[in-house]
Amino acid sequence: MTGTTRIADGTDPLGALTDRLGGIAYGGDYNPEQWPADVWPEDVRLMREAGVNLVTVGVFSWSRLEPRPGVYDWRLLDTVLDLLHAGDIAVDLATPTAAPPPWFSKAHPDAGPQNAAGTRLTHGSRQAFCPSSQAYARASDAMVTALASRYADHPAVVMWHVHNEWGNHNALCYCGTSGAAFREWLRERYTSLDRVNEVWGTDFWGQRYGEWSEIDPPSETTAFRNPGQELDYRRFSSDALLARHRAESALLRELGPGIPLTTNLLGTLEKKVDGHAFARESDIVSVDHYLVSADPGNHVDLALNADLARGMAGGRPWVLMEHSTSAVNWQPVNVPKAPGEMRRNSLTHLARGADGIMFFQWRQSRAGAEKWHSAMLPHGGTETRTWGEVTALGAELAELSEVRGTRVAARVALLFDWHAWWALELEARPSERLRYLDAVRDWYGALWDLAITCDLIAPDADLTPYEIVLAPSQYLVTDADAESLHAFVRGGGHAVIGPFSGAVDVNDRIRGGGHPGAFRELLGLVVDEYLPLRVGESALLSDGSRAAVWTERVESRGCTARLRFAEGPEGGPARGGPAVTRHAYGGGAGWYAATALPAPALRALLGEACREAGVAAVAEVPPGVEAVRRAAGDRGYLFLVNHTDAEAVVPVGGGCTRIDGSELTGSVTVPAGDVVVVREAPVAHGEHAANYGEGS
């Protein structure tokens, strides 16, 4: 990936930034406009007390900075940036383009996004703009130009923060302007209307287009929409926002060259925009992550998203731009984090490669939609538990400063692909119970249980650093990406592929010659029929476990079965047939799961494939204890995160110490709910580098 190497002098932008900060970035969104000016000096004082060294300013301040069209008022930012600089707090300066002011929407009523039912959405919230609106583009470019011209040379500004969570609320717009832009996008991609008709299969249901002008966005209609059209509309919509991102970035790079640029991505929280595409445009990859409090496995989802952030950053360190100190306000019931949970969350992100730990937001709001969302400085001020934990975390991150710049080693890659996600979840599939994220989470969870680290990467990423590539749910795969996986296996790698993968091409057209089209040769099998299960049904497997959701009737064309559906009715519709297969291919092997495997069987499959590929656990940890290593040169750090209620004893090698330098002999005890960072004995120079990649 090129995303993190764009700074002209060849340095690593995040490394240079944390050098400038003197440590791991720590802070959050700072929204001073919500508070009277006499609060701001206190903010800076308390930030220093908490160990904050970086704040994101201006994310939603457009209506303050440009109160009337073309009339700018810089008093707020002038004062706040100077105050922060005097307090030695650096600024990640945001373009406020996620919140066009009310005057904009009033002046351009047709610039609001329109939903699939045809309703034009009004301002009064945020991101109330059509991604293809020229009026929005003009107003937003003017705002970015004015902002960057004024502050590019301000000594507090160390990073540009483009927009906020592109596409969180407005990615899919169905208005006439979007329709026209969609047609342009299609012309560019396909050149001819005949080609569009072909790839969308418009002869089905007599949808053939005779003129470009007949094509509209796939808004609400009588029955199923054309899947090719729907899929391309997803791509177009992501690209429309990417074009805005590029336009803002070009202005910032021109007016503030040398200042690294980021945009806060949403990881698996956001289906609508292709995160990889945005990450490639960033100097520093940053992500937001929020726990779903009702999910008992939410710490595994956190780890997954951290590993996706690292994958998007091409293995380099990245920044956690937002998470919460405690409760959020947007779930049905917003439960505060338990004591110690925020620290575990933060240090897990750090363990998985974050060199910045940031929150939404610095001071909890008194008014507005997010006043019940937690913050670093809660309503109750400095007497609160949260404040105590925030200041303690700031101090601990300062102690852990030596970890920054090191890398996380992963020899396993898990393919994460927004296009496959979009395609799998279009209408009229064999089963709506087969969900993209369920598969990714199940497979990731199995690796998490095995304490094996993986990078979540795009299917077109370089596979050569890995021994194993997992494709839990690659229903759609391009010819080039399928070939890349074949080449990887021919060269000695192991590919483990999940059910219903390889079925369609880039346009959601069935691949001929039998399922799973793209992977038949690699897997040495053909799927005679996909056999989804109804709610309440299950299929008994030969290891005694039961699969729900999905089964397939597989016929071997060279593969051998490692697990079978049981004989007899309990085995379900694919009774007696292979459920897990292995196929020697080139110098490696293609493994297939012909069902959504239950957790123990999935662990067994991935464990076996990893053993064959020579990939081991990071450490010998009891269940519920997470182990991740960061390393560079001769330095190595083992992070142990105990998510259980019992203390855990983990063996460590000779010469290891705690971060405070105290010796460890043979093992380390990790108390219940605690995190311990072990400084490993220095290894011969180059050994970690070979194993774990170069650090900064």
Ligand code: GLA
């Ligand atoms: C997102 C946004 C923030 C805030 C938080 C609340 O991450 O970027 O502005 O709304 O959600 O969780």
